[in-house]
Amino acid sequence: MQSTPTHTVDVAVIGAGTAGQSAFHQVKKCGKNVVIINAGSWTTTCVDAGCMPSKLLLAAAERAHLAHTADEFGVITQVQIDGKAVMQRVQRERARLASYVQATVDGWDDDQKISGTARIVGKNADDQTLLAVNDDIIAADTLIIATGSTPSVPDGWADILGDRLLTSDTVFDLPDLPKSLAVVGAGAIGLELAQAFSLLGVRVRLFNRDATLGSLSDDDINAAAIDSLATMVDMALNATIDTLTQTDNGVCVYYTDCDGNAQTFEAEYLLAAVGRHAELEKLGIDKLDIALDDKGYPKDLDPATGQIGKRPVFVAGDASGHFPLLHIANIEGTQAGMLAKDCPITADYIRDLPVPLSVVFCLPNIAQIGQTYAQLKDSDTDFVTGKVSFANQGRSRVMGVNQGALHIYAHRSDGKLLGASMVAPDGEYLAHILALAIMQRLSASELLTMPFYHPTIIEGMRTALRDIVKQCLALSDDEGTDTAAARAAETKNAALPNVNPMLR
């Protein structure tokens, strides 16, 4: 196929979400001729249907929850949820954030941005990729694909449920809280939304085919997460959905529960939160002879650079299928922009992604940092697990948020921190501290030399770190390899012993 280009550019970026914008910005900075093409509104998944509206809904839910449970503090509250007002704040703040994105886009040169759906139509004789957009044909030396991802919906559900089917793309547009909601999928999105709606008085049931919450691979932490969340949201775990029907008032879920019994749950809507997928095939990527795997991602994608084989084609952000996280999309987009078209500051700029970090912002927060329990087991790493429960942790109990547990994994030989899993009050902060410590390659005893203010939830993390030190010391005794000097150094760094139970 051959067409006469109406534009010729060094780099074409398809998609103006977080990754696409970062790539576009970076290519411009490198002084290259660039165009960015976007279908639909110029906003980001994060703002429109992702991190921001979910956190806005959770903020309302947390207020409701803290008010509902304030009696024990002598703060007697009567709470009424104004569902329309809840959704209006979500939508109003979302619109405000979207206006910031729009303002950024408005600042770009008109001839560098095109509204429309891009389709790859082939290559020309100069080996440039040809894109059809509206009535234009664009010839680009390098292509950056940043087309994002879309909520997955199991086959047939859309037909059966019609407008009773919600995804994260549509749920935040509801004019009012639903009366009841079936949520399918206990990943980050399903957990956050099921809990948020439940705490806001919606009758919710969260369905999951297994009993794993938020991808937790550490069974103890997963069990603690189930214990904590079960107090706030009704969950049907290890459930199989047999049939869905639309009813006069909504949907009916026919399912088999964990005990093998047939059950039903009727609700106004069903929210599918079973994952996200890219739709690269719709882009016409086959025209470049790029093969996709069975999940729809390019087989040849280099995870370090986002480049497809040796082709001048990069994939960044959710479309790469790596981590559907904003801070990763930003990094991948920027890097693709640097690598594209021999930007003068190239190879030097390829850097490792930061320490892995994922957070589910339910209450208490679920977080995984560094290597997961499953990864450590699979790699036969010799590690110890430092443990703490927050059930009676000092400050957590003071605040009335004493739920959850934290496991920190460390090399058995030297106590170097490897990773952590938790369901913990203010876990997002513990997660960042541990991520920084892992980035700095600290051991448990080294991290124990940081100040631990009293009374803080961070002191709970200290208990787990001390548990690691204790296990590492026990090992060196067992093996008879302990020397007085090594032990003294370890003890010295293990922060100070204390007899004050307040410090636990």
Add this chain to the structure above:
Amino acid sequence: MQSTPTHTVDVAVIGAGTAGQSAFHQVKKCGKNVVIINAGSWTTTCVDAGCMPSKLLLAAAERAHLAHTADEFGVITQVQIDGKAVMQRVQRERARLASYVQATVDGWDDDQKISGTARIVGKNADDQTLLAVNDDIIAADTLIIATGSTPSVPDGWADILGDRLLTSDTVFDLPDLPKSLAVVGAGAIGLELAQAFSLLGVRVRLFNRDATLGSLSDDDINAAAIDSLATMVDMALNATIDTLTQTDNGVCVYYTDCDGNAQTFEAEYLLAAVGRHAELEKLGIDKLDIALDDKGYPKDLDPATGQIGKRPVFVAGDASGHFPLLHIANIEGTQAGMLAKDCPITADYIRDLPVPLSVVFCLPNIAQIGQTYAQLKDSDTDFVTGKVSFANQGRSRVMGVNQGALHIYAHRSDGKLLGASMVAPDGEYLAHILALAIMQRLSASELLTMPFYHPTIIEGMRTALRDIVKQCLALSDDEGTDTAAARAAETKNAALPNVNPMLR
């Protein structure tokens, strides 16, 4: 003076608060003969009248505040404060914590602990210190003084106000919330309690002789703290208290306000929060020929070890006059225990105190980390200040806690982090992350390579770090010393640029 000892020990510890307990525990661990003497109940300032009851009261206050301000989220609340229930929870949880301390003490050998007031009576011919306790005379080779501190009350106030005068020693014993309260002093204790009572519906006015809150020496941060706190507590700053009187219903404060006008404030009680002091002179420390300075602390105290001159006498915890903070008392007590009586693991165990960190747990939190603004100015350090306001910071606004500001100080030459001051939502966590970064001697650009999850309040900290990098880069341009390589390295480490306003 000479007396015949009834007991002879290697080490006597006077005072069984946090520092004393840590010292006692450590001396025992070293295998020395030790006795600990305590006047009054065997608990700690932290549990009885310090960190814990104040945080318990603040927890109730925060619940009330979050409920009162939940309307904007669509969460419509009616809040009634049950003052008796508020104080009962504070007292119940405090008693629970005290029972843990008591259980620890119960585990000690009876012949190692003495209830009573110790008084130094002199030295014997063997150069041992002699202590009188009840009917006993104890001869000790080494003395560890851990007698803590007491709330200061200006001369005459106790006589004028009688039982209308409260301090942190008595305020948590109130059976009900007061109707109204004058709080004098805007340090940590005054700020926390004034705000807590105010948010719980008590009519409060907080008086301070100057306009500095929580020892903040950075004027901009102090101004931000005043702005934030003024929305939650009535403050009379730069006020001079002229006269206090007791009235039929409480107290009347006659004062001159910041404009020089005479004013009055009537309240049920007055809470004096004007500082704490040790009372070493009551111990008979003069019997050891130890001179005290005009604040009542030993002139010869070595701040690194707590030792008084070359004498076998150590001071640990609040009694040393350094930092009235639990984590410091724990360290000082343990260290004194190690140093006392040639414990076999001595000099090696002397270690620097951790990175300075202080937190006032008001809303938003006030915190100072590392070197303060005043210290940097006084030492003529060449530094830049990275700044961020939380007024419109993404996640803070989502949560409805968008108040405050953060300043991070860094060496102008290399961006190495030196310190920070803030009044910030969840500031206690930002403070710990910055303390860890300073401990690791990180520069702003190095800290920027940690993962910053989205959306978090920690992203606000990132804005301030980027501000530092920008200023350091600008400097190298100005001075013409920039090289392409240095600049590229700096840019590379400065984390990625982003065009997404959500990342601000």
